């Protein structure tokens with residue numbers, strides 16, 4: 001018998017399909033257990049880290065399990081690597097499964113499974129864990145692309161919060177065409193447009209195509225000497241940095257910018273004072289590279305960084 005605390009709110013990750021699937025499944029589970037609709041809140045990593053956790057009881061999914069969520073009457077459903085041992089929270093954790101699959105397991109234990117959900121959860125799992133050898137890998141990427149292209153809340157509104165409506169949704173045709181036409185063009189272009197941030201980090205400029213799969217292909221094909229690749233994109237007036245690697249270093253870099261994620265796939269929002277992609281590239285160079293020839297140059301670089309961080313501080317108040 002499952003004894004879960006009744007949550008005031010369910011927190012999930014706004015950036016991808018896994019957060020979308022896991023969040024909606026947990027909301028359904030709460031509805032089933034407690035007979036009411038528990039509000040769903042979605043966050044990107046940086047804002048999640050700044051979120052004051054004042055609720056007495058909550059459910060959290062697709063965010064790393066850490067001390068601040070290890071509270072009585074909190075449930076954490078997650079798959080990020082963690083060294084924190086649960087003391088108070090209920091924890092459903094497995095690094096070999098997506099958050100969506102873990103949430104689905106809880107749903108199944110309450111008789112909420114269905115063939116439609118099963119299929120969606122499978123596709124999400126393949127996309128989130130990047131299971132390239134799965135025959136559904138390409139289609140799974142199309143599903144994951146829905147959240148990247150149309151964004152969490154737009155998609156949520158479109159399907160009216162009903163997960164099953166994503167299955168075979170007409171927009172997937174758009175995603176398939178984008179994959180076939182845009183991705184090869186984007187790969188060829190991006191391959192020629194990688195520039196140095198530091199000796200171990202390369203910036204990949206992107207103009208078209210699925211950034212995730214382009215960068216993955218660049219790393220896999222050995223088309224670049226940099227073990228970590230970063231791409232930048234603008235969303236809701238902020239510049240997002242997305243880090244990818246094969247050696248686990250992507251997360252270390254993202255953490256330096258208060259971001260998070262997995263060893264080889266992580267992200268961060270850059271400070272508000274970074275207003276353009278060009279600013280972002282320069283900011284990353286100063287933060288990670290910062291090799292200046294002259295003392296004057298070094299001083300300028302430091303001042304700029306201080307200004308940037310000063311504005312982050314202001315932001316927090």
Ligand SMILES: [Mn+2]
Nearest residue numbers: 018062099128
């Ligand atoms: Mn995930």
